[in-house]
Amino acid sequence: MEKQAVHCIGCGVEIQTEDPDVLGYAPKSALEKEQVICQRCFRLKHYNEVQDVPLTDDDFLKILNRLGQVDALIVKIVDIFDFNGSWLPGLHRFVGKNPVLLIGNKEDLLPKSVKRAKMVNWMKQQAKELGLQPVDVLLVSAAKGHSIDEAMAAIDHYRNGKDVYVVGCTNAGKSTFINRVIKQATGEKDVITTSYFPGTTLDMIGIPLDDGTSLFDTPGIINHHQMAHFVGKNELKVITPKKEIKPMVYQLNEKQTLFFGGLSRLDYIKGGRRPFVCYVSNALKIHRTKLENADALYARQLGDLLQPPGKGRLAEFPELVRYEFSIKERKTDIVFSGLGWVTVNEPGAVVAAYVPKGVRVMLRRSLI
Ligand code: GDP
Structure with a gap:
């Protein structure tokens, strides 16, 4: 027999009992009641609290x-x-x-x-x-x-x-x-x-x-280009800053590389010794190395020294994709979507930014 769809008496959404994080969720026990209310309406009704539900x-x-x-x-x-x-x-x-x-x-x-x-x-x-x-x-x-x-x-x-x-x-x-x-x-x-x-x-x-x-x-809209979709729940905690971000300044020589955990990488290719100001969660470890060693280090240390992603998630973690930028304006941010940004104060630098396949990286006028 085909099951008949049940709708929430609050918002009218079709009730499902499988995924608490998806629209229309109600626990199975709620179906026994005559009038079913979805978890989202329940929370609002009883706790005066809205809850976010992602959308397709x-x-x-x-x-x-x-x-x-x-x-x-x-x-x-x-x-x-x-x-x-x-x-x-x-x-x-x-x-x-x-x-x-x-x-x-x-x-x-x-x-x-x-x-x-x-x-x-x-x-x-x-x-x-x-x-x-x-x-x-x-x-x-x-x-x-x-x-x-x-x-x-x-x-x-x-x-x-x-x-x-x-x-x-x-x-x-x-x-x-x-x-x-x-x-x-x-x-x-x-x-x-x-x-x-x-x-x-x-x-x-x-x-x-x-x-x-x-x-x-309105339900929250998912942006698929955010780093958040490529990391696990615990890793999301590492990359989400909880309090005031303390910028980390790295004086880099040409041909040096910064790793942001194993999630992103910045190669400094050309432009003389200069500072790179990193605005990322202070719980995320930044690792500096020589550009010539960077590939090998990543291959060897991803999931260990370079994490997140943790060892258990390597199978599903996408490869990093390289984007080269030539910085032409003063005070430019290199933005790693969802992870943070790196400010370059003076023009004339050539860099390569690496992000997991699908995540956006871009330049913008400096926010700070
Ligand atoms: P929604 O998906 O847009 O409804 O976002 P939530 O309200 O669930 O918040 C998403 C995350 O951002 C949670 O971890 C919140 O604790 C955090 N958050 C929300 N507002 C602030 C804020 O003003 N400052 C900080 N630092 N975190 C916030």
Whole structure:
């Protein structure tokens, strides 16, 4: 007999009991009840907490299309530590006339010495270059609760009485941000109330705002080019910085190589002795060697001296692919998507950056 699909009474998603990390999950025991509610709605209902669910690329397109059809404020969350990797490149083509408020999250990871106003300007410039014209740009730390009041005030200002859709790449901190907003709003009833009522739109959860409009949490969008998809859970902990990043400065001679664990590699080919400033998680070990020894070292030490990836994951870990760059501008970042970046202060350097096949590497104007 074919099983009949069961739907969540909260958001309408089809219930599945196999994968807790995928949309529509409910534990098997929930199926015995008359009215089934998915784990995501359950959490929101009972704990006032949203939970991120990843999307397939097809669903992503559907969501983007929907954003063009609504009349709302779009709040786009990016991870400032992985700005390009968490950017969602197509968004501006889909949002139509809807205003976009750009929020850079994880501000707490930036060195304290970096001026926040300068960072916001940098984000504005990058947004413009990437084709987006946000109504405003803010910098917050959802985890630490920095500037959440400002963000809430900005949302309330720019939404102009309309619904709000919060979008972001998985891991950008969208759930943490929304949960912060919900928590903060409990004490300040005039902005957003927490009287929960699940949305009826499939896979979007609506949190009612005071005036009958809603703040919609959209599922997180997976960017396949991020390092996060090539490492295991424990390894992800190593490469994800937990607190303010302390830049590591390496004075390199030509023909020297830096390994970032076994995940990435930077060869300094030409341009005279100069500093390379590395902004990566301080839990990730950087190993310096001679360029002529680098290949052999990698072949011999991957999974040991050079890790992550750990020994157990070598079979599924992709080979590193080499990209050569000639640095022509002052203050350029070589970005290893999801891992961090290396700043080169002066032009005239030739480098080669290596990343696992599928991960993006790029140059950009220096963030710091
Ligand atoms: P989502 O997938 O976009 O919903 O992201 P989550 O809210 O689940 O957060 C992803 C990861 O980023 C988690 O490990 C969070 O602890 C972390 N995170 C979220 N916000 C911040 C922040 O402001 N600062 C830092 N350092 N980490 C954060």
